[in-house]
Amino acid sequence: MRDVYDAVILGSGHNSLILQAYLGRSGLSTVCLEPRAVAGGGLETVENPVGSGFFHNTHSFYHRGLTRLPWYSDLNLRQHGAEYLEPELNVALITADGRALEWWTQFEKTVESFAQFSRRDAGALQRWCERFRPIVQNILVPEAQAPPLPLDQRRALLSETEEGRVLLKVSELSPLEFVRQEFEHPAIQAGLLFFNGLREVDLRCRGFGHHIPALLASGRMAQMCVGGVRRLADALIAAVREAGGEIALRTTPRQIRIEDGCVIGVETTDGAFVRARRLVASGLNPHQTFLDLIEPDQLPAPVAEKARNFQYNFIAPLFALNVNLREAPQYQAAERCPELKDAFMVILGLDRPEQFEDIVGHHEAGAIPPTVMWGTCPTRFDASQAPPGRHTAFMWEKTPYRLEGDPQNWDRAKEEHGRVLLRKWSEYAPNIESATLAAFTASPLDVERTLPNMKHGDLLVGAFNNGQVGFHRPFAGAGHYRGILKGLYLCGSSCHPGGNITGLPGYNCAQVVLADLGIAAPWMPRPIADQLKRG
Ligand SMILES: Cc1cc2nc3c(=O)[nH]c(=O)nc-3n(C[C@H](O)[C@H](O)[C@H](O)COP(=O)(O)OP(=O)(O)OC[C@H]3O[C@@H](n4cnc5c(N)ncnc54)[C@H](O)[C@@H]3O)c2cc1C
Numbered sequence: 001m002r003d004v005y006d007a008v009i010l011g012s013g014h015n016s017l018i019l020q021a022y023l024g025r026s027g028l029s030t031v032c033l034e035p036r037a038v039a040g041g042g043l044e045t046v047e048n049p050v051g052s053g054f055f056h057n058t059h060s061f062y063h064r065g066l067t068r069l070p071w072y073s074d075l076n077l078r079q080h081g082a083e084y085l086e087p088e089l090n091v092a093l094i095t096a097d098g099r100a101l102e103w104w105t106q107f108e109k110t111v112e113s114f115a116q117f118s119r120r121d122a123g124a125l126q127r128w129c130e131r132f133r134p135i136v137q138n139i140l141v142p143e144a145q146a147p148p149l150p151l152d153q154r155r156a157l158l159s160e161t162e163e164g165r166v167l168l169k170v171s172e173l174s175p176l177e178f179v180r181q182e183f184e185h186p187a188i189q190a191g192l193l194f195f196n197g198l199r200e201v202d203l204r205c206r207g208f209g210h211h212i213p214a215l216l217a218s219g220r221m222a223q224m225c226v227g228g229v230r231r232l233a234d235a236l237i238a239a240v241r242e243a244g245g246e247i248a249l250r251t252t253p254r255q256i257r258i259e260d261g262c263v264i265g266v267e268t269t270d271g272a273f274v275r276a277r278r279l280v281a282s283g284l285n286p287h288q289t290f291l292d293l294i295e296p297d298q299l300p301a302p303v304a305e306k307a308r309n310f311q312y313n314f315i316a317p318l319f320a321l322n323v324n325l326r327e328a329p330q331y332q333a334a335e336r337c338p339e340l341k342d343a344f345m346v347i348l349g350l351d352r353p354e355q356f357e358d359i360v361g362h363h364e365a366g367a368i369p370p371t372v373m374w375g376t377c378p379t380r381f382d383a384s385q386a387p388p389g390r391h392t393a394f395m396w397e398k399t400p401y402r403l404e405g406d407p408q409n410w411d412r413a414k415e416e417h418g419r420v421l422l423r424k425w426s427e428y429a430p431n432i433e434s435a436t437l438a439a440f441t442a443s444p445l446d447v448e449r450t451l452p453n454m455k456h457g458d459l460l461v462g463a464f465n466n467g468q469v470g471f472h473r474p475f476a477g478a479g480h481y482r483g484i485l486k487g488l489y490l491c492g493s494s495c496h497p498g499g500n501i502t503g504l505p506g507y508n509c510a511q512v513v514l515a516d517l518g519i520a521a522p523w524m525p526r527p528i529a530d531q532l533k534r535g
Contacts, residue, residue: 002031002246004277005031005276007280008266009031010280010281011041011492012032012040013453015491017040017236017239018503019491020240020245021242026514030245031274041283042451043501053386056440062376064222066501067084071506077239082225083225086105086222089104091345092345095351100337101117128216131217134163135217139164146508147496147528148473150477158532171207172206172209175201176193180353192212193353194372204360227384256488280487280489283491283506299485311466318398319396320397321396322442323432323439324438325436326436330431345376346374348373349372355370359398369399372397373424375393397421401445407445411443414442422439453492453493461498462474473497481495
């Protein structure tokens with residue numbers, strides 16, 4: 001590591017690496033500081049046990065529509081080794097009566113599956129998809145891929161078009177209100193709420209009613225990275241290096257240094273100082289960036305207050321059970337629905353929308369909710385992640401971070417809870433217990449220990465309530481990736497459009513940084529206000 005770079009980037013999550021690659025391609029010298037021994041944050045594939053040939057994706061696995069994201073092609077990630085599969089039977093919800101509600105890459109097959117539960121709901125699905133396809137294409141995708149507009153300006157622009165007006169109207173609802181209003185079958189309502197919302201927003205929250213039709217209409221299916229998600233991290237690292245960037249591993253930032261109100265570099269815990277000629281960009285959460293890394297007397301009091309008030313998503317934390325298998329799970333329901341053998345994401349234990357309230361209630365009480373779980377057997381699609389003839393699989397479940405009031409309780413509870421989950425899984429796939437050669441679990445506390453930016457195990461790095469959306473993410477009026485202090489930028493999931501492997505906080509931050517530096521780049525989209533002015 002040298003003493004001075006144009007840009008110093010904190011944390012090596014995919015958003016940071018994307019920003020770094022774009023800045024490097026524009027001729028800036030860059031370094032990324034990462035405390036861990038590996039770069040890539042939530043793009044982690046581990047061999048467990050070491051030397052066994054069984055590989056597990058311990059953080060993210062489902063990468064929705066990833067190959068359609070602009071940075072995937074801009075940064076030549078396919079050529080750098082990140083290859084993706086998109087299994088046709090993308091999601092299957094197995095109901096208590098052994099049927100399956102299915103989402104296919106072919107829309108007509110999804111409609112057929114809905115029709116087996118309710119003809120009326122199949123019609124609603126078609127109608128909402130048709131209605132929302134242009135909204136997704138002309139509004140929501142461009143908005144996700146650009147720095148957000150101030151709310152008044154956005155509302156005014158959207159009000160000018162029919163598509164915009166429909167979007168504003170549907171957004172007024174909560175996801176719960178939307179499904180109850182538009183769909184009738186409990187399993188369909190529950191499936192839509194789960195698949196299109198439960199992971200991200202409090203379903204009771206108004207302002208998110210458009211999430212479900214938007215996701216249905218987007219056609220962006222869950223994809224998996226061949227060889228494990230680590231390959232995407234490696235491809236991003238290759239893109240960073242190709243652009244002249246450096247990544248300093250096992251290097252922990254201690255303080256962002258500020259002189260005359262301007263960020264000048266970063267001091268590390270081993271006493272080094274890296275000067276930043278142009279900027280420091282943080283891929284961390286607001287607590288880390290503003291409260292842990294900046295001296296209190298350097299930070300305007302209202303900013304410190306806003307950082308303290310930043311909220312995490314209390315229903316986002318996951319408990320994971322990972323298994324090494326002698327054979328793939330065989331679902332009993334496949335006797336009736338043979339296509340389930342090739343199902344990618346399988347959801348178990350969910351039949352009614354009321355279960356959502358139960359899950360929230362259990363989270364509030366610090367208790368593990370009755371099991372609703374989802375997972376995949378990746379090796380059915382990519383044999384390279386296990387020894388020949390063997391398999392890996394996982395199940396995830398929403399559990400509270402503060403188990404019985406204290407996250408430390410997870411250390412004594414997690415192994416037993418893993419066994420409970422395995423038994424529950426065997427009710428749907430009776431061979432799973434005898435096929436299991438080895439298993440390991442990860443609790444919400446383990447998630448936070450591995451990636452401390454996921455405070456309280458919030459894998460989305462910030463709730464979408466508390467107004468923390470769009471132009472108000474992470475703080476009111478601060479959704480522009482500029483970190484208030486001169487020379488400081490924010491590029492992690494605490495910024496618009498939020499967590500998950502979308503890379504868009506990093507992509508959007510790159511647009512802002514280069515515009516501020518007066519550097520034109522051929523890949524940059526037109527300003528979002530121009531894109532929305534369609535008339
Ligand atoms: C169990 C689990 C399952 C998930 N499943 C999915 C999924 O299927 N699909 C999906 O899209 N998303 C999933 N996610 C969420 C996804 O992993 C995250 O939203 C995403 O990784 C966030 O990306 P990021 O670039 O903001 O930062 P991260 O990937 O969180 O990376 C942050 C980086 O910063 C580093 N860091 C932390 N603290 C400091 C510090 N003080 N100083 C410097 N560096 C620091 C970390 O070591 C890390 O390298 C899952 C997450 C978990 C935990």
